[in-house]
Amino acid sequence: MGWFKNMLRSWLNIQNLNGRQFYIQNMMDFDANVFKNYMWYRGDPEELHQFFQQVGSEDASFWATATRGVRKIHTGIPALIADVLSDIVIQDMNEVTATTRQVDVDYICNKNDIENLLSNSLPYVLVKGDGAFKISFDLKVGDYPIIEFYEADKVEFKYERSKYSETIFKNYIEHDNRHYVHKEIYGYGYIKNELYTLDDNKKVPMNTVPELADVKDFIFAGAEVDKQGIISKYGTLNMAVPFLIFKSAKFKYRGKSIFETKQGNFDALDEVVSQWIDAIRKGRTTRYIPERLLPRNPKTGETLMKNDFESSYIQTKGDISEGGNKIQVETPNIQAEQYLQTYVTVLDLCLQGLISPSTLGIDNKKLDNAEAQREKEKATLYTRGKIVEALLKVIPKLLNVSIKAMDVYHMKSITEDDIEISIAFGEYANPSFESVVETMAKARQGQSMSTEKIVDEMYGDSLTAEEKEEEVKRIKEEYGLVQMDEPGMFNSDVPDPTLEENV
Structure with a gap:
């Protein structure tokens, strides 16, 4: 058939189109993109104006345009989105439980104030895209593993054959009016240290900075090095734990910021508000x-x-x-209704897919009933679910690595098996108690749920296990479902007339 197709194509004079090449210039690398998102989070109008003026954007955006006599206003919505999403997740985090070594888990959590650590790091992961936790030891602080969080612009990730291998933590240092970056390379079974000049990225000895003169490399967990100091065999433990929630389609192996596709919307919202206020001033x-x-x-x-x-x-x-x-x-007649409608429309674009307006205290549709309120929270529930899913992976891994690092520090043998660690998160935007009672009553009538399950669903964590058992017992007694002990065939309290002493 191939000869027939070629003959037909030749007869019809059909020519194949040569492949076309497209060239797209990326205006920002990863660090610049992170800084841009961070500017939106900081929310300082003067900084936004300076940044976008320097970027030299050609799309005539509001913040990149030089304006005279116009007051530029920033709404603060980006920071509000990140902070509220972080708060509604962390405040619902309950106790951390482990199948074994619960004492060590509690000790590490308390010493590092794990809830505060996550509360401070989560907004930056949402804004900058990712980050990493570094585990280290310092005798001046204590003999427990110290957990530190590094933001996206202070870490690099390396992969070998599509598998994670290293995290590079960058510490910026100034000495003798020169700037350096100290790179701590955390891999499986090793920690290496390197010092570079910041201006020309030239590697220099560690003792160039006196405070780093005593910093040494560390080999552990079965890793091996050859005579040249190159890692010849990887170990079983990496004391760095990457943390990302969404994957970036723009930068491979990096996280995606929740602001990634929202820059134009944030810019338009600030423009609408600024024009509105300017119209009021002039009107x-x-x-x-x-x-x-x-x-x-x-x-x-x-x-x-x-x-x-x-x-x-x-x-x-x-x-x-x-x-x-x-x-x-x-x-003058100010078109307030038109400004308001434009503001609501652009605001919906800013929040679309991230968070519901009602979560931020914004009620555009004036729906008051509980069912409508829960419907409006669906976007928040989706984003919150993705964040919780990421935390349920990173927290157990972080604690397992910390426990193994503590064993290495105390020269104990470590196992490759992880401890099963669970973290309970409460629900967000729960239905009202009256709605739960109505639902449970229907389940009871249909005999589709046990009494114990009904009580657990109704009261959740508000009652202890003992109080729930008492409530179940009372309900069963009222319905006559309590199982009583059957009376014995012989009552020991009644004298037996057959015995000799009773005759």
């Missing part, structure tokens, strides 16, 4: 005042200067006729 009541009636200083008689924040006026020629000098007042 103040204007008075047309004849020269003879101008407001003057009672002491000097000089005309008072106008103020943008007070009622402005325009001077007109006076009229010498009797009663001719009159003040005329003009109030």
Whole structure:
């Protein structure tokens, strides 16, 4: 058939289109992109203006455009999104339980204040895309593993054959008016240290900076090095734990910021608000005042200067006729409804797929019933679910690595098996108690759920296990479902007439 297709193509004079190549220039590398997202999180209008002016964006965006006499306002929505999403997850985190070594788990969590550590790190993971936890020891602090979080712009990840192999932690140091970066390379069974100049990325000896002169490399957990100091065999433990929630489609093996596709929306929202406020300022009541009636200083008689924040006026020629000098007042019509509608539309674009407006305290549709409120929280529930899913993976791994690191520090043998660690998270936007009672009543009538399960669903963590058992017992007694002990065939308290002493 191939010869027939070629003959037909030749007869019809059909020519194949040559492959086309497309060239796209990426305006920002990973670090610059992280910094851009961080600028939105900081939310300082002056910093936003300076940053986008330097970037040299050609899309005529609001923050990149040089404007005179226009007050640029930032709404603060980006920071609010990240902080609220972090808070609604961390505040619902309950106790951490382990199948074994619960004492060590509690000790590490308490010493590192694990809840506060996660609360401080989660917003930066959401904003910058990822980060990593570093586990180290310092005798000046104590003999427990110290957990530190490094943000995305201070870590690098290395992969070999698509598998994670190293995390490089970057510490910036200034010495003798020169800037250096100390790289701590955490791999499986080793920790290596390297020092580079920041300006030309040239490797220099560690003792170039006196405070790093005593820093040594560390080999552990079965790793081996050859005579040249190159790792010839990897160990079983890596004391670095990467932390990311969403994967980036732009930067391989890196995390994705929740602001990644929202820059244009945030910029448009700030533009709408700024224009709205500018219209209000320019739309103040204007008075047309004849020269003879101008407001003057009672002491000097000089005309008072106008103020943008007070009622402005325009001077007109006076009229010498009797009663001719009159003040005329003009109030402009501000299209507030149009500004409001535009604001709501752009705000929905900013929050779309991330968080519900009602989570931020914004109610655009005025729906008051509980079912409608829960419907409005669906976007928040989705994002929160992804964050919780990531935490349920990273927290057990972080604690397992910390326990194994503590064993290495105390020269104990470590096992490759992980301890089973579970973290309980409470539910968000729960239905009302009345709604739960109604649902459980239907389940009871349909005999589709046991009494114990009904009580557990209704009260959750508000009752202890003993209180739930008592409640189940009372319910069963009321329904006559309590199983009583059967009476014995022989009562020992009644004398047996057959015994000799009773005759």
